[in-house]
Amino acid sequence: MNSTRRLVVANGPNLNLLGTREPEIYGRTTLAEIQAMVDARAAELGWSVSFFQTNHEGELIDRLQREGPGALGIVINPAAFTHYSYALMDCLRAIRVPIVEVHISNLFARAGAFRQQSVTAPAAAGIISGLGPHGYLLAMEYLNAVDE
Amino acid sequence: MNSTRRLVVANGPNLNLLGTREPEIYGRTTLAEIQAMVDARAAELGWSVSFFQTNHEGELIDRLQREGPGALGIVINPAAFTHYSYALMDCLRAIRVPIVEVHISNLFARAGAFRQQSVTAPAAAGIISGLGPHGYLLAMEYLNAVDE
Amino acid sequence: MNSTRRLVVANGPNLNLLGTREPEIYGRTTLAEIQAMVDARAAELGWSVSFFQTNHEGELIDRLQREGPGALGIVINPAAFTHYSYALMDCLRAIRVPIVEVHISNLFARAGAFRQQSVTAPAAAGIISGLGPHGYLLAMEYLNAVDE
Amino acid sequence: MNSTRRLVVANGPNLNLLGTREPEIYGRTTLAEIQAMVDARAAELGWSVSFFQTNHEGELIDRLQREGPGALGIVINPAAFTHYSYALMDCLRAIRVPIVEVHISNLFARAGAFRQQSVTAPAAAGIISGLGPHGYLLAMEYLNAVDE
Amino acid sequence: MNSTRRLVVANGPNLNLLGTREPEIYGRTTLAEIQAMVDARAAELGWSVSFFQTNHEGELIDRLQREGPGALGIVINPAAFTHYSYALMDCLRAIRVPIVEVHISNLFARAGAFRQQSVTAPAAAGIISGLGPHGYLLAMEYLNAVDE
């Protein structure tokens, strides 16, 4: 039967380079390692996972429109799109499932007022920022807690 | 003979969700219904119509570059791209046919100064905002009037 | 019987000079010519028209307060009042009929951030800007469409 | 003999609509009702009252210039002029009698930084804002208290 | 029986110096004199009064949390806290009794945009500013008028 709960984990531009790009800021954990952590925890919870990364704003929106509705929740790390993609924000706002925005590093500790802002976060339930790869797992715990 | 006048109607990100996304703001008319209205009026005017929607900024530009030149005019609803896509603005500026920017809702009635601005509108002849799906048809009337 | 539908068309300061003032921006059509166009279309629709122009903010408000209620709609070109007349905005907000704000030229293509803003537009259903004298007629088509 | 103390109560644009315009913000008391309250209290105090409303900035200034000097004080609700009429501010500054600026609603609770500012208030002794029609009567008590 | 109506009058930092600190701005009436005026008027109205002053933001909040609920209303002069104490604003917002913010001097006549703003006022019904010690008494009249 298709009663399996499904989680969407969406990753924005350049996150495929995680673990190699500016590791002093973003750490040394790769996106594949994060995916493995997510998959392991999802298995415990009996969830299926759609985990993807893209550098294309349009593709991110296409997939979220397609996979978001009906999911138990969305974990999204919009990466640089955080700061200017009103299109992504509109997309998230249109999906009626719980959404958690995750950032590896601490938005508020960044230099530059612009880099501290998130135009997408108002469309999410909340945000976890600066707690490294743990952020993904904590977001899953939240979604599990609010999932009835 | 190929003397049929051609209209381009371009729709930006998330407009495929029109009628379902935040209907209290954007109304309950779907994009398919708008397309039907546009097609009906175009038939009366003897025009062919290229009507499309995309969530991809790049695809929007590709198509406008390809289909814009030679058209009798362009009706564009840039949706969220309105507020930041300087690439779309540059694209519109390069096309020498009449362009009308259409918004379903009233830009000026939105909260947030940023959401009231249009970086693309300076590249259009003008803007119709807040008049709902009628905006598309009014834009067509304008293009008809200036089409010699 | 007095069942004739009534349209109000209000024009703000210096629009009596239309067609002569900076024609490279505002075109060569005079306000009298626009009035004739409006009257002709109104006759087709079976509407009466109250068309006026004034350089006085107070007079504009007085007349809108008097003539607005009960009209089928208002077409208003606030001209320079667009940018600072909060009194006009309050007046429009108090009148419960459909209102369309019209500008001959494209607000968004103007130099100066201040000149791109409309403090009155939030009180209207929407705005038509940059489509020349056609804007008046398009506004009428909109009012006709929403008039039940 | 003409020793009766005289009070000026001036009301700005659209206040003639009070009680009907956006009652959820401005309440349901009409300006006529406020005038009656003011008159009643003035009678107790032995004052004559010049109470007027106008939508014309120029008329407001004309009357204040004419009636302000020699009055025991001025109660003024500048309505929308509050936010931009430097001409009114200059006028108030030139009149050497106690002035209280009254607003029905709470300036500071309004959305929009511009709508929270008063360019006229620096020319008054002080401001009463948000206390509804009571504001007029409280202003009278103040003027009575400082009237020697 | 404990049916006596109770009024809270709260005064923020440095108001204990009133009458001596910059008397050209704040006048020569001391806080003790204001308290006496308040007490006298409260006696006429049959109210008890809790009148206090503190330089401690935390203490101000503690007392308002404790004494605010159940009072007939609060008169608060937040003094310098007006400009930055979001904690005080949150506190006021949580108390469901009528609140009037009072300032001895005219906020809008001050130099410096920051000193003209009140972060606490949006949590009050309204504000009386610039009317000197009278402001306290006028606030009491307002509370009496709205007290049913």
Place this chain on the structure above:
Amino acid sequence: MNSTRRLVVANGPNLNLLGTREPEIYGRTTLAEIQAMVDARAAELGWSVSFFQTNHEGELIDRLQREGPGALGIVINPAAFTHYSYALMDCLRAIRVPIVEVHISNLFARAGAFRQQSVTAPAAAGIISGLGPHGYLLAMEYLNAVDE
């Protein structure tokens, strides 16, 4: 014959109070005295003069529209309208005669960035500010010099 050259001298709100309003800023010369100075110099130059003052923005525009065209030049002291009357600015821009904006006091020495700006001055040939009543006469000398 009607070959007399005609000068328009327009004065904005509250200038009828000149000489009495804040004389420490605006001096003690009345507007009537300025008019006499202007008339005397005009007589020497063989000019007729239309000198007026109004507190009404609309009336100022009406008269400038009527009297400006065909005049040898306009001397205008917009007073407070300087800072916000885009309607006056549009009016001046439409009149194709030399215009000099005059201010009694020094715009740039005023407190408040807003009070240092002139939205009308871009529509004039230039500005004379801070030179007191002399400014009117100097403006006349300029108009005489450029009058061919």
Place this chain on the structure above:
Amino acid sequence: MNSTRRLVVANGPNLNLLGTREPEIYGRTTLAEIQAMVDARAAELGWSVSFFQTNHEGELIDRLQREGPGALGIVINPAAFTHYSYALMDCLRAIRVPIVEVHISNLFARAGAFRQQSVTAPAAAGIISGLGPHGYLLAMEYLNAVDE
């Protein structure tokens, strides 16, 4: 032996009202209920907990200076202090243990740019915002994960 790991959970002003203050924003869970949840989870982890709330900025700093050093980590909800307490920020910066800033509601979804900023967050490892009372527990999971 004193090898028990110790957690500090600090709560800022007005959080003692949690569950009653604006429940549409902050929910209906009380601070006592959150404390119970925290205690339960700490018991599982074998931690002792110092959980406190205060309306006093100074007291918050005093306690953090005293209890922070040597703790396994700090969970802090600075409430309104988030937006202006540079003193709290300096205090957090001086303590060399992992710190997580928690907010019940979504900072980025608030109206007002100021209310979206956190001056304290740069001194924390990261922030969890908008996930309700779950935020406290998620912060504990994070501290547990990084605790070696």
Place this chain on the structure above:
Amino acid sequence: MNSTRRLVVANGPNLNLLGTREPEIYGRTTLAEIQAMVDARAAELGWSVSFFQTNHEGELIDRLQREGPGALGIVINPAAFTHYSYALMDCLRAIRVPIVEVHISNLFARAGAFRQQSVTAPAAAGIISGLGPHGYLLAMEYLNAVDE
């Protein structure tokens, strides 16, 4: 005897290029021609003139400090120094003779808010801007009028 009245006319950077630099903005009159005009008028008035131009801010200040005191007045065209030379402003402020700041072109008609401001003008009696080379002569008339 040394009773001759002395005028200082100071010209800032690049004014030696006047008449050749951007003549569409600054006209075709050279600085030598302006000097001749000034000298001719000064001869009529019986004044001696110290007329100079320099590209050096320091030299401009040195000369003004040396020649300003005791002069009947200063006419200064600070050119680009207008916009940033606080040193020149301090210098002018220290000299107790009448000063008129002159600009060939209209400051307020320039693009760029920065180019519309004058940091030196607050130290002058007033400013003449946009009236071309006439500005120098008008400034002399002013100085003559106020010279007792």
Place this chain on the structure above:
Amino acid sequence: MNSTRRLVVANGPNLNLLGTREPEIYGRTTLAEIQAMVDARAAELGWSVSFFQTNHEGELIDRLQREGPGALGIVINPAAFTHYSYALMDCLRAIRVPIVEVHISNLFARAGAFRQQSVTAPAAAGIISGLGPHGYLLAMEYLNAVDE
């Protein structure tokens, strides 16, 4: 053997229209002509060249991620992405080869503060702007000079 040095030349949106779009700003050289110039110079230097243009931000990032590492350097003209693509900036920052940002026109001579800024340039070694198609060749000379 594959020891050939490789150059990446990336071109952003609408640059395929170069030579036709607004030639008064961007000149009449087409992108194909620039490619030919680049190829010719690369041949002299013994380099291979990957030269491409795309209107898609995501594709630009995909290709730079794929082709950037191992190249001798990157010449990039981000066109409109310059002003808002933080995703492109992050991508460039992650690639550890010399990067030169090239613009055909002079960024600093553009109207609009926004259009003068580059969010991508901080991730490059430097920028060449306003030197037309020469910019591409000069960037190559720079890369040749620093290539060891």
Place this chain on the structure above:
Amino acid sequence: MNSTRRLVVANGPNLNLLGTREPEIYGRTTLAEIQAMVDARAAELGWSVSFFQTNHEGELIDRLQREGPGALGIVINPAAFTHYSYALMDCLRAIRVPIVEVHISNLFARAGAFRQQSVTAPAAAGIISGLGPHGYLLAMEYLNAVDE
């Protein structure tokens, strides 16, 4: 007899951590060491010293109100309160003895415009910033010099 001159040295939040908190910015001298230096110099001058530190804004104000009047002067290091405590500023303004504001580090060398500002300094005679613990002693020398 009580003719001993008395000095107040007040220290704001977190200064009790001096010498340990971010020593690369604030150095390694502890507050106790500074107190010893101050005491030693005071002994030479024959002054008594009231030296204290507090994390509580209210307590700082209480003590300054109590101890400030009658002192020969105040040396105050407001630490983080520098940037937002208008209450402290009001307090200092009310005390009529010489006040010197001291900062260990250089305000102007800090990142963040906000951290470079002092809202308290306008209430002091002057400021010494960036000269380390020497600042306290230099402030004492100043007070000694102006003490008559």
Place this chain on the structure above:
Amino acid sequence: MNSTRRLVVANGPNLNLLGTREPEIYGRTTLAEIQAMVDARAAELGWSVSFFQTNHEGELIDRLQREGPGALGIVINPAAFTHYSYALMDCLRAIRVPIVEVHISNLFARAGAFRQQSVTAPAAAGIISGLGPHGYLLAMEYLNAVDE
């Protein structure tokens, strides 16, 4: 014969310290070494060179006015003058030969919005920034290319 082409290379304040001042930002090449590089390349091109450095804004303008006209082009590194010398900008604008502005370091990578701006660059053909001493040579290649 005097047919030799002449190049002007102008260097602004503190560039005489190049190679020693903050070498981590500006590198270790001295200005003398750059001059040698420029001279060597000029010799190949058959150009004479006027190469100079000055800390004086006025002297820089004097020399550019004298040597600029008739030169084949100007290479200018305005150093700190870049950010505020409108006088230099006016000077460059008046010289009708090709101008390239060169900066050793990357303007856009600097902290502080002000330090990223160039007020002089709009007067140049373009800018080369961040490419170290190579910038001078690349500017020469550009001038050679456009020199007919």
Place this chain on the structure above:
Amino acid sequence: MNSTRRLVVANGPNLNLLGTREPEIYGRTTLAEIQAMVDARAAELGWSVSFFQTNHEGELIDRLQREGPGALGIVINPAAFTHYSYALMDCLRAIRVPIVEVHISNLFARAGAFRQQSVTAPAAAGIISGLGPHGYLLAMEYLNAVDE
């Protein structure tokens, strides 16, 4: 032998007028008197002094470049250069001796945000502002204390 320690005391524009210019702000002590005070204290310390004043930014930089290196320290009062001379700031940054910036008046007590800022101070160790001529001597005490 030349082992004498050398102090540089540099004074910016218009400080030669000290004691006469706006004495209500800057006091009545002349620069010669300050020099005498500095010389007297230097004699006690066994230092030689290079004390100078100039109105020329370039000369100030020339001398600092020449005399700064090798000095025991620099005391500089940049006067108006404080607010805009990035060239002076670069110069100070390049000199590796202790520098103290001194201002006679209190920067933070000045009207105008611009006049409160120092662009040069970040290049100094610290700043002494508002302590009058004492500031010079206190700066010397600091330099003596840090001079090893």
